[in-house]
Amino acid sequence: MDFLNAIILLLNYIFVPALTYGSQLALGAIFVTLIYGILRFANFATGDMMAFGTMVTILITWYFQSIGISLGVLPTALLAIPFAIIFMIGYMLFIDKFVFRYYRVNKSPPVQLAMVSIGVMFVTQAVVRIIIGPSDRRFFDGERFIIKAGEFKEMTGLNEGLAIKSSQVMTIFITLVLVSILFWFLNKTKTGKSMRAYSDNEDLALLSGIDPKRVVMITWIIAGILATIGGALYGLDKSFKPFTYFNNMLPIFAAAIVGGIGNPFGAFLGGYVIAFSEIFLTYAYKKFFMYVLPASMEPETLIQLLSTDYKFAVSFSILVIVLLYRPNGIFKGKVL
Amino acid sequence: MAFFEGLKMTGGYGTGPDIINSCSVDVNRGEIVSILGPNGAGKSTAMKALLGLINLKSGAVVINGKDISKLSPQDRVREGISFVPQTKNVFTGMSVEENLEMGAYLRDDDYQNIIEEIYELFPILREKRNQLVGELSGGQRQQVALGRALMIKPSVLMLDEPTAGVSPIVMDELFDHIIKVKRTNVAILMVEQNAKQALNISDRGYVLVTGENKYSGTGQELLNDPRVRSSFLGG
Ligand SMILES: Nc1ncnc2c1ncn2[C@@H]1O[C@H](COP(=O)(O)OP(=O)(O)O)[C@@H](O)[C@H]1O
Ligand SMILES: [Mg+2]
Numbered sequence: 001m002d003f004l005n006a007i008i009l010l011l012n013y014i015f016v017p018a019l020t021y022g023s024q025l026a027l028g029a030i031f032v033t034l035i036y037g038i039l040r041f042a043n044f045a046t047g048d049m050m051a052f053g054t055m056v057t058i059l060i061t062w063y064f065q066s067i068g069i070s071l072g073v074l075p076t077a078l079l080a081i082p083f084a085i086i087f088m089i090g091y092m093l094f095i096d097k098f099v100f101r102y103y104r105v106n107k108s109p110p111v112q113l114a115m116v117s118i119g120v121m122f123v124t125q126a127v128v129r130i131i132i133g134p135s136d137r138r139f140f141d142g143e144r145f146i147i148k149a150g151e152f153k154e155m156t157g158l159n160e161g162l163a164i165k166s167s168q169v170m171t172i173f174i175t176l177v178l179v180s181i182l183f184w185f186l187n188k189t190k191t192g193k194s195m196r197a198y199s200d201n202e203d204l205a206l207l208s209g210i211d212p213k214r215v216v217m218i219t220w221i222i223a224g225i226l227a228t229i230g231g232a233l234y235g236l237d238k239s240f241k242p243f244t245y246f247n248n249m250l251p252i253f254a255a256a257i258v259g260g261i262g263n264p265f266g267a268f269l270g271g272y273v274i275a276f277s278e279i280f281l282t283y284a285y286k287k288f289f290m291y292v293l294p295a296s297m298e299p300e301t302l303i304q305l306l307s308t309d310y311k312f313a314v315s316f317s318i319l320v321i322v323l324l325y326r327p328n329g330i331f332k333g334k335v336l
Numbered sequence: 337m338a339f340f341e342g343l344k345m346t347g348g349y350g351t352g353p354d355i356i357n358s359c360s361v362d363v364n365r366g367e368i369v370s371i372l373g374p375n376g377a378g379k380s381t382a383m384k385a386l387l388g389l390i391n392l393k394s395g396a397v398v399i400n401g402k403d404i405s406k407l408s409p410q411d412r413v414r415e416g417i418s419f420v421p422q423t424k425n426v427f428t429g430m431s432v433e434e435n436l437e438m439g440a441y442l443r444d445d446d447y448q449n450i451i452e453e454i455y456e457l458f459p460i461l462r463e464k465r466n467q468l469v470g471e472l473s474g475g476q477r478q479q480v481a482l483g484r485a486l487m488i489k490p491s492v493l494m495l496d497e498p499t500a501g502v503s504p505i506v507m508d509e510l511f512d513h514i515i516k517v518k519r520t521n522v523a524i525l526m527v528e529q530n531a532k533q534a535l536n537i538s539d540r541g542y543v544l545v546t547g548e549n550k551y552s553g554t555g556q557e558l559l560n561d562p563r564v565r566s567s568f569l570g571g
Contacts, residue, residue, distance in 0.1 A: 190437070190441070193430070193434055193437060193438065194438065194441060196427075196429065196430060196434075197427050197430060197434075197438045197441075199429075200427040200428060200429045200430060201424055201426070201427050201428070203421070203424065204421070204424060204425060204426070204427065204438075204484075205427075205438070206409065206410065207387075207409065207413065207419055207421070208413070208438045208439055208441045208442075208484070209410050209413050209414065209441045209442035209488075210438070210441050211410075
């Protein structure tokens, strides 16, 4: 019984949250890696673009709520996301046309494009704060839990409860569906393959007749989809605060680099590597050991390797270690 | 008038000096023509000029009587000119078959039968169809590069040092493949470092020095010319 309690404890506090958080990071990391692989620069506006997509989702959600549209047990935001995606794709293409394109046409070095993306980051950040403000917002409505901790205890008779939030299940499910479609697109369709070819060898892609304008446009469209869904899922599960999205860029970049920058499948797995590492290292294991160890050996401290205040140090350390020892990422395999 | 011609081409990279000067080459269908010359002579540059990868200050490029000097490289590919660059001529992160598919990017028809033809021509590629090209040997990669270029069913195939860095045995094998392609009525223009072997399979050849035509003639004439022998064929 104690053993089961210990397992449930880990499921509840580590496994389910890490899987959720990992999915959210994965979407951001794929976004980073796609832009890097195809447009060849590190996009420092990633976090704020995700915040922008989330903000649009929230505004549309509020509008739907105000006119009485809802999805019943599901959050209204799910209905708003497709509209937000369309808006966000427009935003991405707009930024590309008026900012990034100039540097691409002039064949500017990647570091210059990265600097330009920092400019885009500041502007996007400012626009988000002007429109919706810097404060914390919750926009989840509908049924919050699929299984409540109390119900679970009653059902199983265990001491530990397993709570599963609907936002967690939604995040994991939507991520898996979205990522499957994306990989199918990149690996099986002519357009997807042409994007991989362009990322692999730009000159030869041009010699093969692949249209770079089309490749760039589709890249931004995918980026708009990933930014909106990734951002909205994070906001639904936790809350929407623009500054948090900016901060999330560290674990997102770490995930992209762990996966081998330019490799979308690596970025996907990288999201989970970072999320699990972060949560494993900052969880306090005291209760877990109380279950698995005899009472005489009960731990006196929290048995927490790192305080949660230092969770970003985990991504940062992984980032540094990977860059030092495995600069091409920890997964072998093809780029884009 | 030959099928594919570069006429008195002069030009260089960006605003830099002229690399090729009044350079002329031509090739007919079903013919192999080699461009030889020392390193840095401008052989690769001449090929880039024919494909429109550099801008010409003067001169013209003509295919089948049509002046294509103003067309972009992509539009020249549409005219049936395929190019295999000297380096980076395959998609290393993609499978053999995907490389061939990318070669067929401009085709709207069902190109499965063309892939089959390529596999007939290069049987090893069928065997390795699902393998990443980055994992293949040098000779196999060159076959992938050739196969990719053949997917549009070109009338002109330009090869920049197709046998660079492969063993003599593989070189002979690649030349055999190139002869097979020539028999399908393709005009083949190639730059080669292995001058003797290249001239042996060539109908004609040009020797380029500092961007200008120095000698030209049939493969045999060049092989027997004492001046060419002493300076380019190692005596
Ligand atoms: N991309 C480039 N930009 C500027 N100069 C170049 C470039 N490529 C080649 N060159 C110069 O053009 C000259 C001829 O080069 P190239 O055509 O590659 O010679 P070859 O193929 O005959 O060995 C060399 O002096 C080389 O330095
Ligand atoms: Mg060369």
